[in-house]
Amino acid sequence: MSEKMSYVCEDFDTKVIHAGQQFDQWKHREVVPSIVPSVTFFRIDPTTIDGYSYSRFGNPTRDALQQCLAELDNGKHGLVFPSGSAATHAVFSLLKSGDHIVSCFEQFGGTRQIMLDYAEKVGIEIDFVDVTELRHLQNAIKPNTTLIWLETPSNPLSKITDLQAAVKVARSHMDSNIIIVVDNTLLTPYCQRPLEMGVDIVMYSLTKYMNGHNDVLGGALIVNDDELHKNLLHFQTFYGSALSPFDCFLVNRGLKTLSLRMERHFQNALAVAHYLETHSKVVKVYHPGLRSHPHYELAKRQCSGNSSMITIELKGTPEQTIEFVKNLKIFLSCGSVGSYASFVNIPIYVSHYGLPQETLNELGILDTHIRLIPGLESINDLINDLKQAFETTFRQTNA
Numbered sequence: 399m400s401e402k403m404s405y406v407c408e409d410f411d412t413k414v415i416h417a418g419q420q421f422d423q424w425k426h427r428e429v430v431p432s433i434v435p436s437v438t439f440f441r442i443d444p445t446t447i448d449g450y451s452y453s454r455f456g457n458p459t460r461d462a463l464q465q466c467l468a469e470l471d472n473g474k475h476g477l478v479f480p481s482g483s484a485a486t487h488a489v490f491s492l493l494k495s496g497d498h499i500v501s502c503f504e505q506f507g508g509t510r511q512i513m514l515d516y517a518e519k520v521g522i523e524i525d526f527v528d529v530t531e532l533r534h535l536q537n538a539i540k541p542n543t544t545l546i547w548l549e550t551p552s553n554p555l556s557k558i559t560d561l562q563a564a565v566k567v568a569r570s571h572m573d574s575n576i577i578i579v580v581d582n583t584l585l586t587p588y589c590q591r592p593l594e595m596g597v598d599i600v601m602y603s604l605t606k607y608m609n610g611h612n613d614v615l616g617g618a619l620i621v622n623d624d625e626l627h628k629n630l631l632h633f634q635t636f637y638g639s640a641l642s643p644f645d646c647f648l649v650n651r652g653l654k655t656l657s658l659r660m661e662r663h664f665q666n667a668l669a670v671a672h673y674l675e676t677h678s679k680v681v682k683v684y685h686p687g688l689r690s691h692p693h694y695e696l697a698k699r700q701c702s703g704n705s706s707m708i709t710i711e712l713k714g715t716p717e718q719t720i721e722f723v724k725n726l727k728i729f730l731s732c733g734s735v736g737s738y739a740s741f742v743n744i745p746i747y748v749s750h751y752g753l754p755q756e757t758l759n760e761l762g763i764l765d766t767h768i769r770l771i772p773g774l775e776s777i778n779d780l781i782n783d784l785k786q787a788f789e790t791t792f793r794q795t796n797a
């Protein structure tokens with residue numbers, strides 16, 4: 399942040415517009431950060447590096463985005479990667495054979511896959527536990543535990559982990575140097591800032607709400623600790639895992655409307671969730687903004703607002719579940735979240751595809767679960783779309 403700005407730029411809604419965007423970093427005082435595609439930078443003195451040298455090690459467009467992201471989490475350092483999964487991989491690069499991880503039980507399927515690969519190939523031990531019950535976390539930590547991986551709200555059933563309490567449990571262990579990571583993809587720093595609760599690394603898939611326009615794959619890590627930053631930066635630069643300048647430009651642009659988008663996503667989600675709760679063909683609705691959600695009070699205390707991810711259990715057969723998704727017209731059948739357009743999908747065929755039935759049972763994920771992710775459209779049109787899909791599905795298949 400330039401000096402001119404730093405004293406007025408305290409609130410999230412201002413930082414998301416101005417952080418990292420200072421015009422005096424650019425030759426022509428550009429108000430919009432430039433896309434700098436140049437891979438290499440001219441050396442005036444051939445023997446020294448003055449500023450940027452080679453784009454893998456540093457790029458002005460990437461720096462503008464990294465600075466903006468760091469400030470949104472009130473963090474010191476931000477690093478961006480070519481996908482959320484690449485950001486996750488960077489965290490795992492910190493581990494060595496013999497280390498032990500405690501991971502939340504219900505999580506993004508791809509993260510679980512990376513963990514299982516590391517367990518098999520590198521010789522890392524993992525315990526998947528239901529961290530929403532803190533005694534499970536307490537009991538799982540061992541002398542060789544080096545990493546705790548949390549994702550809250552969980553996917554797809556939106557269970558909330560009490561982050562402050564989880565940090566306290568982890569820090570109470572003797573000689574504990576445990577790195578605590580939170581995947582904050584679903585909430586974004588607009589709704590939840592884990593570094594402020596004592597977490598070490600905040601991880602994002604920028605692909606989702608952060609960019610919000612469904613046109614970039616990206617990931618980010620935000621940290622305060624300089625040593626941790628140094629090690630993650632080593633991975634980003636030496637292993638060639640940085641986000642491209644074009645994609646940095648798009649994410650930086652997408653972020654400008656993050657506050658407005660998250661407000662509207664939350665409003666639309668609440669309206670859709672309330673409608674679904676009263677519907678006779680719905681057994682259960684999972685969203686942390688509903689009073690019926692078991693972690694409603696915790697979510698209210700820990701987060702401001704929430705994501706638009708809603709999971710419902712349909713009162714019907716697996717075939718009717720598929721029909722219902724097919725019959726929706728505005729909700730697009732897509733495997734992602736956080737776009738301006740509304741999406742719908744069936745977890746067992748998307749985020750949790752290929753998991754053994756035993757694991758699905760343990761996670762409580764059913765073949766009649768549907769995930770709805772309202773976008774930014776009009777709430778009337780979204781509810782009318784749901785109404786017509788219910789009518790068509792149950793008329794067709796009950797006949």
Ligand SMILES: *Cc1c(COP(=O)(O)O)cnc(C)c1O
Nearest residue numbers: 481482483506581583603605616
């Ligand atoms: C999508 C997603 C990821 C992985 O991000 P990619 O950008 O697809 O690699 C990780 N965590 C969560 C919660 C996600 O939704």
